[in-house]
Amino acid sequence: MSELAVSVRCAYKKYGTSVVLKDFSMSVPRGNIYALLGPSGCGKTTLLSCIVGRMSLDGGYIETSARQYSSMGYMPQNIALYMTLSIKETFSYYGSVYGMTEAAIELRGAALAKLLELPPVDRIVETLSGGQQRRVSLAVSLIHNPEILILDEPTVGLDPILSDSIWKYLVKIANEDRKTIIITTHYIEEAKQAHRVGLMRGGVLLCEETPADLISKNQCESMEQAFLKLSYKQEISRQNEEISVPEVLPSKRKGVVLKKGSIFTTQCFKAELVKNGFFIWRNKPMLAFLFGLPLAVTFLFNMAIGHNPQGMRVAMVSMETPHGVYDCVVPPPPEMACNFTYPLSCRFAHKLRENGLELVPFDDVVTAIQASRRGWVWGVILIPANYTLSLLARFEHNLQTPDYFTDHGEINIWLDMSNQNIGTLLKINLVSTYNSYMQDVFDGCHWPQAALSLPFKMGPPIYGEKVANLNHYASPAIILLLIFYLPMSYTIGVLVQEKLLGVLERSMVAGEA
Template identity: 40%
Template sequence: MESIDNSTNTGSVEIGTTHLQAPAESAVVPRPCSAVVVRSAYKQYNQTAVLKDLNLTVPDGKIYGLLGPSGCGKTTLLSCIVGRIRLDSGEIKLKGKFISDIGYMPQELALHEELSIKETFIYYGYIFDLSRETIEKRARELKDLLELPCYSLVLSDLSGGQQRRVSLAVAMLHDPKLLILDEPTVGLDPLISQSIWELLIELTSKGKKTVIITTHYIEEAKQSHMIGLMRKGTLLSEATPTELLTSCDCSYLEEAFLKICQSHVAKTNSFKIPIKQPTRRFSYARDLPPPPLLNNKLFTFGRFKAQICKNFFLLTRNIPFTLFLVCLPIIQTAIFNITCGRDPEKLALGVFNEEISNGFHACSKVHVSSNGCFLDGRTAVSCLMLEKLKEKSFTLVEFSNIQDGRNAVVSNDVWAFIHFSSNFSGSLATKIVTGSDATNDTLTSSTIVAWVDRANKYISEMIQRDILDSYSNVIESILFTCGISKKIGYSPLQIQNPVYGIKNPSFIHYAAPAIIALCAFYLPAIYTAAAILSEKEGGVIERVVLSGMNFIEIALAHITVQILFIAIQTSLVMIVMFAIFQNPFVGDPFPVFVLLTLIGVGGMCFGFFEAILCKTMTEAAFLGIGTNFLLKFLCGMMWPIEGIHYLLRNVSYYLPLTLSTESLRSLTAKGLKVNHPSVYLGYMSILSWIVVFSLVSYLLLKIKRDVWTKT
């Protein structure tokens, strides 16, 4: 940064396009050395010039009031001075050399309203690398100077005026030489506004501080030592209040400002003033190093410590929210285990049993013996079947004819309807004894006929499975009782004990790894994006960036805190899913813990990507919800990827959670080691996505015009 020479200026005052001379006795008055000098400043957005060949000089140790209507370019000019925005052409020179020489107070509060005054001072003090003792000393001085309330009060509990004073105190905390205040009195009570002006006058009374203050309350700026009047990106006049009033022959600044504006409008309407096109000479980048590069360092421990402290302050400020954050994945996995994957119970099953004249409720009154052979005609096999179905938690509904039972299925009164013929047991015995010699009537009478509502695939297949299982169990039992080999009743296909898993797995056993992976990925993503975007929308990010913070320090501090939460959440989820609800787990828990932690880190990196890409939390919410549904359907979470359309199947393998979810299944249900391809490919996949999200986020930081970058 180039320092400013101690040059002098004449006492002439430029108003509009005329050159008005100050009173004779002050025709040649030495000006103090300048704290800020802007020359030939030009800046445009979307082909619209915001600053047009602007020249400005701020005397050292004085209050400079920058006046003008909203949209005239005041905030843009200040952003250029503090390094938030780069000029398209022109020069800005400051007397100070480091970002700590500047204290900036934006128009909005731009502070964490969840922090107390003390925590806010600690946070910004660490950003400027102040020691704890220095922070406490400065805090006491500012408390007396600004009449701040109790340090333990949270900012959200303060009045608007108290919040503005805290914001001013933050700007002054590191004792800067140059204070830049963007409309500090807007919306405040006149008494509070006057107290702020009295404070500024006191600060500059000894010439040790320079203040640039913007306001559209023209009369209050009369207390400034120098006034600059802006309109449409141009500085119309720069003079002391007395010089302005004398030159315009006015009693009030507002009247003088109106005269100057009218003169400017008249002259610009009389002839078209050519606007000097900017030469693409970015001298500003050399003269004023961007504040985020404090002392040209990308990382300092002080700023990193500030972010760590701020994150913990916010977490401890709202203990219920923090506990909810920790317990949310536990709640989700517990509810999932309680509500999903369990076989439905008490399903209505219609029955018409012609074998028992008084209905199937009379089964217990007939001679039913499981100890006798059914070939003796005393055992009603249909009753044994119905008893087995009751054991499987079906609710049996009796019908007196086939038509009523079928109509009950059509009207959704029952899920299925089964019919036993009047000679079911006898025909079944004849079929077993005669074998291939059985007549067609015998075969028909020994058959159970069922009508099933197949609109619900899972329930219909479960009903069919339970009916077949009940039939097989009854047949094997009665054959054994009769001394006949049970193998006669066996299905021609014999399924041996499973290689992996259990004999009758539930859907929850398939979905459990997917649910864990989804929670591990999206909870850190949601928290990360929400935490950063809330600061971004409130202007906090921009304020700390202008104080020297950069994205690397913000990200590293967030990662440090988040990894701690991810480790705790992962451990608790594993306990709930596998220890409490007894989902299949036959492997080593450590590789599972590591993989879930990596998935959480991948979700956190996706959250950073969202925070950089999206401007608002609404955009991030839509992006998060949309990708959540896509990953559920495309990553084999809701259904095996083998069932996905072949055009999307190959795409699925390259998505963040496909291979890592399959890796979780292999680790938990199969007990495979990390060196198995189905396991280590999951690790490689999520690690690759961590790198991808990080690189894309870095590129967005470089090319996207946002609070993280200089424009």
């Protein structure tokens, strides 16, 4: 018996409760073309995926004569090509993944382009017709001259003359170069050129013969009649005795006996880098997204976050004047710098307005605090009665200030700190406004500024700014988020697209070299 290139024994494969392969066994001699025939859904594609190692059996085992994955060529049922690459770039990508040199890829690509009558190699794949794309897909599976060639429906939609030339080429490399070819097809007549034919139906191999023996043993005039006859026999057998799948499968899968290469290779990395470069460059919306999103996010963040709040509404209750804040509408005249007939509470109110705060008058503290709890204002400022007189008394008596002047000479503030950022910025604004307002008072009266400041001095910061800017601290976090998010989103998008196109499985098969 000839040496076997592929051997499948007692194969079982289930998807949930559906059994796709039922005690399936097949033998493919080396240097033969093995045509696997059967209707859609009978398990042909699943079987091929198991042979190339992309799926595992639930029972049974598969053995091949190949010693490494690069010795196998695989053409899936769908096109499975990168649509944004040209034909030449497609050859270069898969050839590099298979470990070929650039010179070998160019020489082999030119020969395949002539054989398969491909359009100019600088054409982009997505601009080709369906038949041309299928021919490029076939060329990819042949680019590295594999020992075992696995083709899933390679001639679907092709011109009959071109299909005939492909079959002649397959017969030639099988006979002369001892290549082993497993091919699935719907066209039974073209399978007559194969050395062996396997008829498959419902996950079961009905027979495995040469085309001539298949016709003669079943006493038919054509392979279609033989297939129909065997299908009727199987249907009758099913009615009499249903094929059962044992609870414990006969044997665990031994696996495809192939030698795996290293996880990382320079050629695969370079091929992926070049492929993704062409993909991004030719996909202008993706290019705009990758470069435009960081710029847009950073710009919008710096425009919207970290600035001092403007137009903040703050409730103000002034007990010093008869009508509260309403008596502080007119600003103080310049000549009254040290004339305290104009209340200091009104000077403070004008200073708050100059610094961007919107004062909302209230008659009592209880109503003002209720307004803050309802979100109408961001805080409450209370100016006690006799504030101006009490503050001047504190300056005059210093350590001997009576308790009355101490209590009535200070401003009481309650802030809404539900938003820590806004609350902190508002607090800084109020403190800086108070300091500025008192400096104006001391300057107008020619009082020493040293008496106003605390008895310690803060020098300039060694690093950073005196007043912290939120943008300087949050921007690095935004940049790190983009560094993580953009590659992750791009990778997920590429993987999903490759999965839908079928190129992920093909690249994984080729990348195991």
